Amino acid sequence: MHASASRRLALLRARGSRSRHCLREAACVAVAPHFLRASNGSRAAQRATACTQAASGRERAERTWVSPDRTTSAASQRPPGPRRPRPTWVSARPHSAPRQVAADPLAPYTTRLPSVRAGRERAMRFVDEVTVEVKGGDGGNGAVAFRREKFVPFGGPSGGDGGDGGDVVFRADERLSTLLDLRYRRKLIAKNGESGRGKDQYGAAGEDLVVRVPIGTQVFDAETGTPVADLDANDKEFIIARGGRGGRGNIHFATPQDRAPRRAEPGEPGEQKKLRIELKLLADVGLLGYPNVGKSTLISRISRARPKIADYPFTTLVPNLGVAAIGERSFVVADIPGIIEGAAEGAGLGHRFLKHVERTRVLLHILTLDPDPDRKPLQDYDVLLNELERFDPELAQRPMIVAVSKIDIPDVKKRVSAIRRGMKTRGVDKVLAFSAATGEGIDELLHEIVRVLDAHPVAPTPRAQPLGRPGRATSELDDEGDDVGGDVEYVE
Numbered sequence: 267m268h269a270s271a272s273r274r275l276a277l278l279r280a281r282g283s284r285s286r287h288c289l290r291e292a293a294c295v296a297v298a299p300h301f302l303r304a305s306n307g308s309r310a311a312q313r314a315t316a317c318t319q320a321a322s323g324r325e326r327a328e329r330t331w332v333s334p335d336r337t338t339s340a341a342s343q344r345p346p347g348p349r350r351p352r353p354t355w356v357s358a359r360p361h362s363a364p365r366q367v368a369a370d371p372l373a374p375y376t377t378r379l380p381s382v383r384a385g386r387e388r389a390m391r392f393v394d395e396v397t398v399e400v401k402g403g404d405g406g407n408g409a410v411a412f413r414r415e416k417f418v419p420f421g422g423p424s425g426g427d428g429g430d431g432g433d434v435v436f437r438a439d440e441r442l443s444t445l446l447d448l449r450y451r452r453k454l455i456a457k458n459g460e461s462g463r464g465k466d467q468y469g470a471a472g473e474d475l476v477v478r479v480p481i482g483t484q485v486f487d488a489e490t491g492t493p494v495a496d497l498d499a500n501d502k503e504f505i506i507a508r509g510g511r512g513g514r515g516n517i518h519f520a521t522p523q524d525r526a527p528r529r530a531e532p533g534e535p536g537e538q539k540k541l542r543i544e545l546k547l548l549a550d551v552g553l554l555g556y557p558n559v560g561k562s563t564l565i566s567r568i569s570r571a572r573p574k575i576a577d578y579p580f581t582t583l584v585p586n587l588g589v590a591a592i593g594e595r596s597f598v599v600a601d602i603p604g605i606i607e608g609a610a611e612g613a614g615l616g617h618r619f620l621k622h623v624e625r626t627r628v629l630l631h632i633l634t635l636d637p638d639p640d641r642k643p644l645q646d647y648d649v650l651l652n653e654l655e656r657f658d659p660e661l662a663q664r665p666m667i668v669a670v671s672k673i674d675i676p677d678v679k680k681r682v683s684a685i686r687r688g689m690k691t692r693g694v695d696k697v698l699a700f701s702a703a704t705g706e707g708i709d710e711l712l713h714e715i716v717r718v719l720d721a722h723p724v725a726p727t728p729r730a731q732p733l734g735r736p737g738r739a740t741s742e743l744d745d746e747g748d749d750v751g752g753d754v755e756y757v758e
């Protein structure tokens with residue numbers, strides 16, 4: 267090694283640097299030519315400087331607090347004499363205590379710019395459509411075995427049955443709100459049943475695979491599109507793919523003619539499917555409107571939902587649910603991202619989120635006066651109705667309450683009667699008006715929602731039939747209840 271490099275290494279060691287990396291970097295710098303050492307661009311030089319600074323920092327720290335039993339640096343040079351009392355390290359903050367952060371006195375007044383990345387990440391975390399492959403566990407094979415015991419000649423067959431394969435079961439869980447988990451688990455495979463064994467031992471059944479999904483999850487066959495399951499209530503369960511039955515062992519094939527059968531059944535393969543899983547939020551009322559009309563402000567006023575509210579379009583990127591209450595009554599409201607003209611062609615966020623109001627009983631269509639002079643509330647109404655029609659004509663026929671928001675703004679208030687007249691020509695007799703900012707008209711709006719909900723109590727979409735749990739294999743019993751062997755009947 268270069269002489270100056272070894273000198274530098276020795277110096278660093280003496281300073282108590284424990285990082286080999288630092289030593290290597292320092293050596294590099296020591297052997298590096300002058301111009302490299304001076305150059306700001308030399309990363310090695312910068313790193314070495316940082317290391318040296320860190321080392322000297324440590325050195326300082328060691329000088330201020332030195333454990334008596336340390337053998338390095340300053341401690342090793344302690345003059346002989348009576349030992350100093352062992353210093354006690356007093357931590358400024360107990361480990362369990364939360365970190366104290368100084369309060370920012372300006373915090374309430376600082377405006378945080380909307381983070382596009384944060385919004386996108388949040389949108390990514392809300393997954394409402396996935397395709398997965400599911401497979402029930404295979405049934406275990408039946409065994410061919412014979413009883414072999416001393417002094418028991420011709421002991422007969424003793425091969426047990428294979429266990430049934432586990433089922434893939436979907437269970438609705440109210441604590442979930444997205445299908446994100448399934449995006450990363452594309453194959454859902456239940457456990458296979460164990461094979462049967464000799465001495466009449468039956469194989470254990472495979473464990474079911476229980477997959478938790480949010481309420482409102484619908485399952486469709488990906489190839490045919492036929493509905494398979496609709497998980498519309500908490501704890502509702504469906505068997506999505508059944509496990510195969512276990513094969514019978516040779517004990518079931520003994521007959522007077524063949525008392526030592528060498529036959530057993532193989533286990534059945536588990537059911538296998540490709541499924542499209544869709545989440546359609548379940549709510550009573552769906553909020554509809556152009557961006558910025560105040561949908562999220564309304565839901566935050568009437569429920570405990572706290573969606574992001576801001577004065578720019580598409581603040582809401584994923585649907586939000588809130589529970590609103592008036593008197594004794596309560597209902598669930600869904601706030602979805604704003605819809606704009608051309609959503610069918612993908613404008614704005616497109617029609618993607620309209621499916622979340624597909625299962626609502628009532629739509630609340632919110633209009634207001636937009637600062638954009640090209641937009642008029644009545645025209646907005648026509649455009650949005652047209653978009654609804656293009657998405658699903660049935661949705662456009664859904665009971666709809668029309669309301670004008672932001673009536674605390676004088677210009678909007680002035681236009682309310684003109685909007686009402688315009689809506690009358692479109693066949694809408696009742697147009698409510700409210701301000702989520704001041705609370706004006708909110709009670710009337712909630713009472714109207716309850717009235718319309720009462721008038722339309724049935725959920726509009728047809729539900730898929732739940733699949734029954736298949737019966738397990740049961741042996742045929744004689745009158746006394748003894749197993750007579752022979753054929754096994756499988757009960758569906």
Ligand SMILES: Nc1nc2c(ncn2[C@@H]2O[C@H](COP(=O)(O)OP(=O)(O)OP(=O)(O)O)[C@@H](O)[C@H]2O)c(=O)[nH]1
Pocket residue numbers: 555556557558559560561562563564574575576577578579580581582583602603604671672673674675700701702703704
């Ligand atoms: N003056 C007044 N402003 C309101 C009212 N309601 C909402 N706003 C304002 O309107 C802007 C948009 O409100 P949001 O609730 O984010 O609108 P949105 O319809 O959810 O918008 P998107 O999520 O983009 O579809 C915000 O600046 C709100 O403060 C109201 O009743 N009165």
Ligand SMILES: [Mg+2]
Pocket residue numbers: 561562563573574575581582603
């Ligand atoms: Mg919003």
